[in-house]
Amino acid sequence: xVMKRVIQAIGLLLGSLMGQEWxxxxxxxxxxxxxxxxxxxxxxxxxYGAIVGAFIGxxxxxxxxxxxxxxxxxxxxxxxxxxxxDLMFGLAGLTSGLALSALMYPFLSDVPRFxxxxxxxxxxxxxxxxxxxxxxxxxxxxxxxxxRRAAEQAKEEGSWFEEHKILDTSVxxxxxxxxxxxxxxxxxxxxxxxxxLEELQHIADSSDLLKRNRGRRGLDILNKIQKELDVxxxxxxxxxxxxxxxxxxLVKLAKAMRGKVVTNDFNLNKVCELQGxxxxxxxxxxxxxxxVVLPGEEIVVQVIKDGKEHGQGVAYLDDGTMxxxxxxxDFIGTxxxxxxxxxxxxxxxxxxxxKPKLLEKAL
Numbered sequence: 266x267v268m269k270r271v272i273q274a275i276g277l278l279l280g281s282l283m284g285q286e287w288x289x290x291x292x293x294x295x296x297x298x299x300x301x302x303x304x305x306x307x308x309x310x311x312x313y314g315a316i317v318g319a320f321i322g323x324x325x326x327x328x329x330x331x332x333x334x335x336x337x338x339x340x341x342x343x344x345x346x347x348x349x350x351d352l353m354f355g356l357a358g359l360t361s362g363l364a365l366s367a368l369m370y371p372f373l374s375d376v377p378r379f380x381x382x383x384x385x386x387x388x389x390x391x392x393x394x395x396x397x398x399x400x401x402x403x404x405x406x407x408x409x410x411x412x413r414r415a416a417e418q419a420k421e422e423g424s425w426f427e428e429h430k431i432l433d434t435s436v437x438x439x440x441x442x443x444x445x446x447x448x449x450x451x452x453x454x455x456x457x458x459x460x461x462l463e464e465l466q467h468i469a470d471s472s473d474l475l476k477r478n479r480g481r482r483g484l485d486i487l488n489k490i491q492k493e494l495d496v497x498x499x500x501x502x503x504x505x506x507x508x509x510x511x512x513x514x515l516v517k518l519a520k521a522m523r524g525k526v527v528t529n530d531f532n533l534n535k536v537c538e539l540q541g542x543x544x545x546x547x548x549x550x551x552x553x554x555x556x557v558v559l560p561g562e563e564i565v566v567q568v569i570k571d572g573k574e575h576g577q578g579v580a581y582l583d584d585g586t587m588x589x590x591x592x593x594x595d596f597i598g599t600x601x602x603x604x605x606x607x608x609x610x611x612x613x614x615x616x617x618x619x620k621p622k623l624l625e626k627a628l
Contacts, residue, residue, distance in 0.1 A: 275326065276322040276323055276326020276327070276329075277322050277326065278322070279322050280318040280319045280320070280321050280322015280323060280325070280326075281315045281316075281318050281319035281322065282315075283322065284315045284317050284318015284321070284322075350403055350407065351403060354399040354400060354403040354407070355396050355399045355400045357399050357406075358394075358395035358396050358397070358398050359392050359395050359396040359399065360395070361395045361399075362391035362392040362393070362394055362395025362396065363391065363395070365391050365395075366384070366387045366390075366392065369384075370384050370388075373387055428452065428453030428454055428524075429453060429454050429456050429499075429523075429524030429525070430451060430453055430455050430456065430545065431456045431458065431501075431515060431522070431524050432455060432456065432457055432461065432527050433511070433526060433528045433530060433533060434464050434483065434511065435528060435529055435530045436527050436528050436530075437457075437461070437465065437483040437486055438465075438468075438479050438480070438482060438486070439529050439547060440486050441547055441551070442490070442527065443486050443489050443490050443494065445547070446490060446496045447494055451527075453497070454498070455490065455496055455497065455498050455499065455527075456501050456518075456524060457487065457498065457499070457500050457501065458501045458514065458515065458518055459500065459501060459502050460511060460514050461515075462487075464511055465487075466480070466484070467480070468483070469483070501518065501522075512530075512533050512536060515533070516536060516537060519542045519543075520540070520541075520542060524543075525544065525545050526542055526543070526544050526545070527547070528544065528545075528546060528547070529546060529548045534546050551584075552610075552615060555582075555584050555586060555615060556584070558586075558605055558608055558617055559605065559608070560606055560608065561604070561605060562604075563602055563603070563604055563605075564582075564588075564602070564603060564605065564619070565600060565603075566580035566581075566582070566588055566590070566600070567599070567600045568580045568590055568594075568596045568597050568598070568599060568601065569581070569597065569598070570597065571594055571597070572589050572590075572593070572594070575594075576592050576594050576595075577589055577590065577592075577593060577594060578590040578592075578594050578595075578597055579593075580593070580603075582617075586615050587616055587617070588603070588616075588617045588618075588619055589617070589618050589619070590603055590619050590620065590621060591606075591618070591619070591620040592621060593621060596621065601621055602622040603619035603620060603622060604619055604620055605617055605618070605619045606619055
């Protein structure tokens with residue numbers, strides 16, 4: 266109903282203007298017909314023409330209001346059914362086309378007699394063309410906008426490539442990388458090269474039971490990281506054909522991506538350092554978070570086996586740190602208090618030397 270009233274009002278207004286122009290054309294012999302609509306004639310003829318034109322316009326608008334309102338409603342419904350991306354890019358294309366036609370308007374409006382009509386047709390043509398181009402090219406335009414936004418974000422954040430963490434085979438089989446990712450200490454994207462996956466599959470298909478279990482464990486860890494953890498995972502299919510060994514491919518890939526290699530392989534760690542590639546060593550992280558034990562502290566341990574030297578016993582902390590207990594051979598299988606005498610830090614880990622507290626009291 267509202268749409269019909271709007272159409273009738275528009276018909277009334279247009280009819281009044283057309284009637285006024287018709288009266289002006291009759292009074293001047295047609296010369297005023299081409300003038301801009303700035304008021305029309307000032308006599309009773311102009312008023313009579315405006316009244317007649319308004320009546321005719323209202324009559325025509327009332328007749329066409331029903332079909333026209335239904336057509337407009339169908340058009341609005343179809344427009345509402347369009348995806349938001351199509352609407353946004355279509356509107357952007359339409360705006361661009363109208364802006365281009367606006368730049369050409371001063372030149373087109375100077376065309377004798379038909380300047381306004383040519384300018385209007387140009388605006389319609391350019392607007393429609395921009396609308397179609399925006400809708401049809403929305404995927405390409407969206408990809409271009411995303412790449413621009415990613416480039417700007419990378420420029421603001423500085424080192425974008427350093428966010429890539431490239432996993433080697435040993436650290437995947439080790440399995441602790443999944444727990445570290447779960448804690449949120451690993452940021453950025455985990456990169457799993459295709460040649461590492463091939464090596465894991467080769468190990469999982471090995472005839473040796475131990476190797477086969479290790480390979481399957483590595484594949485299970487990758488599946489857990491990709492499906493259960495909130496971590497970005499990228500399977501890199503770019504083959505480094507210049508290198509043959511997996512370690513060499515990892516180093517070259519890390520250089521190409523300006524990323525960091527995540528490993529627990531001591532030899533790969535050294536090669537990466539020599540090549541100037543950043544390394545995140547899981548063993549170094551594990552050693553760094555082990556509880557600090559100082560000489561003179563007392564701890565409770567269970568001696569479980571003989572040591573290498575005569576009379577020594579060996580115990581372990583909960584994190585796997587080995588404790589060599591002097592004179593602990595006689596206490597194998599028992600839980601006892603020991604006094605820490607020294608702590609030795611090696612590349613393989615931390616080793617603690619202690620002696621039974623009972624012997625200390627006896628002395």
